[in-house]
Amino acid sequence: MNSSAVSLDLLGWQRRNSGDLQLPAGQVISRVVVEHRGAYELLGPHGWCEAVLDSVARERADEPTDYPAVGDWVVHTVEPIDNRRVAIVEVLPRHSMVTRRASGAAPLPQVVGANIDTLAIVTSPDQDLDEHLIERYLVTAIGGGASAVLVINKTDLGDGDAIRGRLTSRGVEQQILMVSAKTGDGMSALANLLAGGATVAFTGASGVGKSTLVNRLVGDSVLATGAVDDEGAGRHTTVRRELLVAGGGVLIDTPGLRELQLWNGKGLDQVFSDVVRFAVRCKFADCSHRDEPDCGVVGARVRGDLDPDRLASYLELCHELSELEEEIDEYQRTRRRRRDARRS
Ligand SMILES: Nc1nc2c(ncn2[C@@H]2O[C@H](COP(=O)(O)OP(=O)(O)O)[C@@H](O)[C@H]2O)c(=O)[nH]1
Ligand SMILES: [Mg+2]
Structure with missing residues (x-):
């Protein structure tokens, strides 16, 4: 075990709601926090580790969606298989899978995030509002089994009400939160989304303040609850860019996407x-x-x-x-x- 051990509950395990698993000796569960090409970073009760997909699991994977993605719960070996990386033997069933069409000519899906409870779609008044892109995000989130909220950030800079008015008069029915990561206005409503170990992923154009919001949520929760728990370990471990544990839940910061192609239309009728x-x-x-x-x-x-x-x-x-x-x-x-x- 290394010093970055985080309990499954802090990683949001209780949201799975699917009972305990019997694991063979030498295997444990962790959550995927970063995805690289063909390799993964995991975090769990056994600490942080690098991982690759075991050859049997790779053999079984027919579709791109069968591979692990950020947010996945995986079963893996405790011991490294190549002196460094452990082997993922199974990706546990997902309760949501936010998927888009992968870039490239072939029509293939790409999992943006697994087991996301809420996708927070961030906009800001200092950028042009792209309603079409927002609707794409909404269909993507809801079609993947996540819920969606719209977050208007930087209300200290410009007229958030005008953006909200445009969205609601257009017919957008999803919840809209008005916040300022700078002044802290409205941040408690955003923090509430993390209650009960929920996983909230932040998406939206580059520059709207996703990383600032995530940092603020992490910082506020550290201030509010104390950075060190009874066992002396950091309760609010900042783990790379992609997945962070804070405020009773889990945050996923995603890089900004300028375009988003749909993979499925399941959310279309609801949006x-x-x-x-x-x-x-x-x-x-x-x-x-x-x-x-x-x-x-x-x-x-x-x-x-x-x-x-x-x-x-x-x-x-x-x-x-x-x-x-x-x-x-x-x-x-x-x-x-x-x-x-x-x-x-
Ligand atoms: N005035 C103001 N600036 C903000 C706010 N949130 C973020 N910013 C600034 O916007 C810029 C882009 O923020 P960043 O978090 O990197 O955006 P990202 O690309 O969406 O992750 C940075 O200069 C932030 O300091 C806010 O609420 N108010
Ligand atoms: Mg960012």
């Missing part, structure tokens, strides 16, 4: 529940809300009940998802053909 409500009135059940007669959605737009830009955003995402489905079909057909050719 665009306004559009879905109008769609009930469409004449055709498979209406595309573009040029069909008696379309409830276009009707709402014409009456001024539905923001045209919001509708455009919805239609763009629908289009992207149907193209993605075709690409996936084609990709899988090609893969099957290649496999069959190898076998014959």
